[in-house]
Amino acid sequence: xxxxxxxxxxxxxxxxxxxxxxxxxxxxxxxxxxxxxxxxxxxxxxxxxxxxxxxxxxxxxxxxxxxxxxxxxxxxxxxxxxxxxxxxxxxxxxxxxxxxxxxxxxxxxxxxxxxxxxxxxxxxxxxxxxxxxxxxxxxxxxxxxxxxxxxxxxxxxxxxxxxxxxxxxxxxxxxxxxxxxxxxxxxxxxxxxxxxxxxxxxxxxxxxxxxxxxxxxxxxxxxxxxxxxxxxxxxxxxxxxxxxxxxxxxxxxxxxxxxxxxxxxxxxxxxxxxxxxxxxxxxxxxxxxxxxxxxxxxxxxxxxxxxxxxxxxxx
Numbered sequence: 001x002x003x004x005x006x007x008x009x010x011x012x013x014x015x016x017x018x019x020x021x022x023x024x025x026x027x028x029x030x031x032x033x034x035x036x037x038x039x040x041x042x043x044x045x046x047x048x049x050x051x052x053x054x055x056x057x058x059x060x061x062x063x064x065x066x067x068x069x070x071x072x073x074x075x076x077x078x079x080x081x082x083x084x085x086x087x088x089x090x091x092x093x094x095x096x097x098x099x100x101x102x103x104x105x106x107x108x109x110x111x112x113x114x115x116x117x118x119x120x121x122x123x124x125x126x127x128x129x130x131x132x133x134x135x136x137x138x139x140x141x142x143x144x145x146x147x148x149x150x151x152x153x154x155x156x157x158x159x160x161x162x163x164x165x166x167x168x169x170x171x172x173x174x175x176x177x178x179x180x181x182x183x184x185x186x187x188x189x190x191x192x193x194x195x196x197x198x199x200x201x202x203x204x205x206x207x208x209x210x211x212x213x214x215x216x217x218x219x220x221x222x223x224x225x226x227x228x229x230x231x232x233x234x235x236x237x238x239x240x241x242x243x244x245x246x247x248x249x250x251x252x253x254x255x256x257x258x259x260x261x262x263x264x265x266x267x268x269x270x271x272x273x274x275x276x277x278x279x280x281x282x283x284x285x286x287x288x289x290x291x292x293x294x295x296x297x298x299x300x301x302x303x304x305x306x307x308x309x310x311x312x313x314x315x
Contacts, residue, residue, distance in 0.1 A: 203315020
């Protein structure tokens with residue numbers, strides 16, 4: 001009887017300690033970034049895909065991957081922002097609300113990188129057909145802002161005041177809260193409708209670079225290696241692992257830095273700096289989407305990290 005009672009006391013003490021430890025972990029995150037999606041614009045599974053990569057989803061082997069997005073959360077000042085308005089934004093905003101910060105307004109602001117479908121079309125959920133509230137801040141570069149103003153159905157969001165467009169300027173830091181700033185940086189990409197930017201997200205202690213889309217590192221007028229050295233984290237375009245996975249399309253129409261090219265670009269970095277790099281924005285064909293593929297081990301051994309939904313990094 002005494003043994004059972006002692007066992008019960010130990011069990012209750014363990015549970016209590018576990019809860020305290022878990023609460024401490026949560027309390028350590030005051031201002032942070034959380035990954036809300038990692039897939040390329042078309043998502044995973046991908047429309048029209050008959051390959052084994054997407055069959056693995058329908059067969060129940062792999063899970064759905066949301067289109068790329070980051071959340072920025074400031075628990076001290078009760079604010080939250082999202083980077084990219086992806087087609088999965090409705091569930092990504094729900095993720096922020098359920099798992100991070102619940103408040104009256106759904107989001108304090110949306111930061112857009114450019115006008116490709118995976119990065120802005122989630123704005124549709126703010127319209128009268130869905131959320132239908134007023135004055136949600138949307139931060140965009142001048143051409144991106146003009147595109148939304150002039151073209152339906154996005155112009156209706158502006159007309160009905162569902163969104164309030166705020167203009168950003170390249171390389172100008174924008175304060176979004178106490179000790180947090182966002183700086184857009186122009187990068188070369190297929191700019192059919194708008195310019196393209198990455199963002200530096202700076203907190204009180206650390207900074208993160210977010211470039212989900214760029215043509216090639218060598219096309220940029222800035223040195224990506226120097227940028228990685230400057231920041232504490234770098235979420236970088238890893239759309240394709242190599243050229244072999246896209247053998248049914250003209251790769252010149254959809255240029256991105258191959259992961260194998262990035263490994264060569266960052267070879268000069270020490271392991272500590274390589275560890276800053278979190279690969280993101282994966283095409284459905286990218287073998288890095290499946291942890292059982294040999295390419296995953298190769299990339300991790302090199303020192304890169306693979307971004308995963310739910311990941312949290314402190315600022």
